[in-house]
Amino acid sequence: MTGRVLGVDGCPGGWIGVLVEDHRFSWHTGGFASMLTLGADVVAVDIPIGLPLGPLRRRADLEARQALGAQRSSVFFVPPRVVLDAPTQAEATLLSRAAGSVGVSIQTFFILDKVAEVDSLLRTARDLPVIEVHPEVSLRRLGGVELPPKRKVAGRTARLELLRRWLPDLALPTPLPGRARPDDCLDAVACAWTGARWLRGEAEVLGDEVDGEGLPMRIVV
Numbered sequence: 264m265t266g267r268v269l270g271v272d273g274c275p276g277g278w279i280g281v282l283v284e285d286h287r288f289s290w291h292t293g294g295f296a297s298m299l300t301l302g303a304d305v306v307a308v309d310i311p312i313g314l315p316l317g318p319l320r321r322r323a324d325l326e327a328r329q330a331l332g333a334q335r336s337s338v339f340f341v342p343p344r345v346v347l348d349a350p351t352q353a354e355a356t357l358l359s360r361a362a363g364s365v366g367v368s369i370q371t372f373f374i375l376d377k378v379a380e381v382d383s384l385l386r387t388a389r390d391l392p393v394i395e396v397h398p399e400v401s402l403r404r405l406g407g408v409e410l411p412p413k414r415k416v417a418g419r420t421a422r423l424e425l426l427r428r429w430l431p432d433l434a435l436p437t438p439l440p441g442r443a444r445p446d447d448c449l450d451a452v453a454c455a456w457t458g459a460r461w462l463r464g465e466a467e468v469l470g471d472e473v474d475g476e477g478l479p480m481r482i483v484v
Contacts, residue, residue, distance in 0.1 A: 323470025
């Protein structure tokens with residue numbers, strides 16, 4: 264592999280990142296800004312980048328759901344930008360519906376702070392080498408088959424074995440840093456796999472639109 268890749272996923276303690284270079288890897292935790300100081304040629308993160316203004320669905324989400332078929336529910340529709348500052352789920356839902364979109368689920372509400380964190384950084388520094396990735400879509404592209412749920416032992420085992428096709432020595436960190444869960448770590452590695460494809464010019468792009476702030480609304484696979 265050529266270049267240094269950082270795969271990043273959100274976790275209860277903030278963010279978990281795996282830095283990969285020449286099939287060597289190291290784990291990192293902290294705020295998203297700290298992830299950008301690790302010298303990666305690309306940062307591949309599992310978080311929506313580029314937010315719709317109103318009722319329109321991002322084409323990236325529609326294409327990602329289509330790619331996953333029966334497992335499409337793992338791709339949620341990104342709410343409009345207006346909900347980012349909502350203090351409660353109820354307020355987020357009101358704002359979303361007022362913009363012509365749908366209600367905001369509790370799962371979506373709980374990641375809005377991370378969406379806002381990344382959004383703020385990218386709107387300030389447009390040249391940051393950050394791409395949006397959806398781990399389940401990446402894993403489907405890598406393995407070609409449906410995997411068991413990632414929170415179950417069978418699902419974690421299947422993902423670890425699949426990702427070892429790329430990183431033969433891959434092992435989860437012990438103890439898990441940053442209050443990360445095993446599936447958070449595996450999702451970060453899946454993001455890194457796509458980041459490596461991006462550097463090699465082999466990645467696929469779903470959606471490839473631009474939002475009202477000029478940020479890309481795309482999912483890289």
